[in-house]
Amino acid sequence: MNLLFRLLWVMLRAQFGAKHEPVTAPAQLKFRVWLTDQDMFLHMTNSRYLSFSDLGRMDLFIRSGLRKLLKAKRWRMEIRGQTMTINKMLKAPKPFVLETQIHGWDNQLLVMGQTFLRNGKNHARVVTLLEILDSSDNPVPPQALIDQIQPETTSPELSSALQDLILSSRANGTDAQK
Template sequence: MNLVFRMIQVMLTAMLGGRMDVTEEGRVRLRCWPNDLDINLHMNNGRYLTIMDLGRLDLLLRTGLWRTMRERKWYPVVAAEKIAFRRSLNAFDTFELTTQVIGWDEKWLYIEHRMERDGNVMAQAFIKGLFLGPEGKVPMADLVAAAGHEGPSPEMDPKVVESLS
């Protein structure tokens, strides 16, 4: 149930946050609730990735891609994820989830997520995904154009791309 409330929070925050370019960093402030905890009383490792989905929702809403996705029947698919846990999040800790598209090629979109607290990175993840539609894979050029972005992909770290292969 908590995820539903978080989704509503992200949707409301996105509406108030204004439009952003697909290459800008999005930020969402959240809290670690007791139902996020594992037996060690810190955030469960699987919950991190679930919460990072909310960062991608914020990105879709604030770039305008959400509306285009619905109209064209596109949907996102995660192909690979790599996460590093640096510090624990405990019950009632607040943190910021940052989400940023770090680049794309003709097929794949690459996203970085960070969970930060008091200037410290608690966890960092890299996501490789694509969008599918009625005609199959959506070309990244079509996707970024639908988000209103003009220009090439930001230059990506080849090590990040390789780690998600």
């Protein structure tokens, strides 16, 4: 239930908050680890990191105008791959910052990252590969989406680690265009 309240808070804040520009700039949200976020070892349960990542992506999509455009075009995004690395567990009642950023894209996948920061230190990182699909389930190149909200924006260069993640996703058959 506590995620429902956070979801509503993020949606309202994003809808009425400042516009996010440029689309590739990091967006930040502040949260606090609640007792209900903890597992039996008294740190934030692993699944919560992915749930918070969903909230970060939603915030960026709404504030950048991507959500509105996706809805107008009847396009949607689907996760094609995701990795999570935890360096140090977050514990209640400690605050943390979730930083969400579009790292770049290729001809089919949008690469997003979320970093969980506490006192400026990286506690965890989630990288998500997203594919854009039209209403007929046909892939839409990410550049087509980006061009409509920020024309002439090109993808930042993807690191070799992110390129390897994309290749791994395709090799494992998670890519829709096989």
